[in-house]
Amino acid sequence: MQTRVWGLVVAIAALLSAAVYSQTPLPNPTPREPSWAFQVIEAQLPAESPEPKTISGSTKKYTPKEIDNLYSPPDWLPDSHPPAPDIVTKGRQEARVMACGACHLMSGLGHPESADVTGYTAAYLVQTMMDFRSGARQDFARRMDGFAKAMTDDEIKQAAEYFASLPRRRFVRVVEAAMVPRTFVGQGRMRFVDPKQTGTEPIGNRIITLPEDQTAARLRDPRSGFVSYVPPGSIARGKALAETGGGKSVACTICHGAGLKGLGNVPRLAGVHPIYLVRQLIHFKEGSRKGPDAALMQKPVAPLTERDMIDVSAYAASLNPE
DSSP states (O other): OHHHHHHHHHHHHHHHHHHHHHHSOOOOOOOOSSTTTSOOOOOOOOOOOSSOBOOTTOOOOBOHHHHTOTTSOOOSOGGGSOOOOHHHHTOBGGGTBOOHHHHHOTTSOOOTTSOOOOSSOHHHHHHHHHHHHHTSSOOTTSHHHHHHHHSOHHHHHHHHHHHHTSOOOOOEEEEEOSEEEOEEEOGGGOEEEOTTOOSEEEOOSOOEEEESSHHHHHTTOTTOOEEEEEOTTHHHHHHHHHHHOTTTSOOTHHHHOGGGOOBTTBOOOTTOOHHHHHHHHHHHHHTOOOSTTHHHHHHHHTTOOHHHHHHHHHHHHHSOOO
């Protein structure tokens, strides 16, 4: 009898702990440079009003609390995608594995602080998770590392096959601009226009990515994309680097294919969030990404400056991924 009571107490404590964890903001990653690419929360937008929300074209309604539940994110348009496995829709809260659809969205197109995971083979996505599991690759926020270790091989396979089945499409618009809105990094490590600031500021040597529709992005609308502001001339310079190597490296198209749309298990670059691409190039250059593809990337990336990385990422993101 005592054993049963103790078991019940432990179970209730675990459930309460999980519930508290699901509502507790995730810790900020350790800041690192360049901060515009490795985003950490600087401030918070005002809380949403508590009534249920909806988006155009959906019959669903979710409260802000439900929308921000990383273990059961909103699936606004369930008929727009194949049936998704539980690891994508619910995660596994007892293991602190968030639902894949929380950050990558049910469309797979993802927010820029995460990743667009459409247009890749299931084999490439599985290998990515194995690299996170082994430590060959590390997530800046250190979340994917833990998820990969806690997920089963079958869960990884199911998620990979689901996202590999989704269509790629343009989700980011690249705009060259010398001046950009004043912004800050808020909820979800997403960048927003600063409501306390007015006017613009020089873009400098940065990429500034903002939601096309701030409200829709906060609702996790899978159809609402992003605009990435890049320095003037970036796209043309990036095109030269990608197609010829620019006299300092090799052409990206050799491995990543025409239009940078990928070749087999070599990933696509076309239409990918450019700050995500910059992060990966930095990881390759500094040697912190050591998966099977690292040996092929480290030498071409070694001579690239931060400006080169901005340029080639801006060009790649500007391409139609379809």
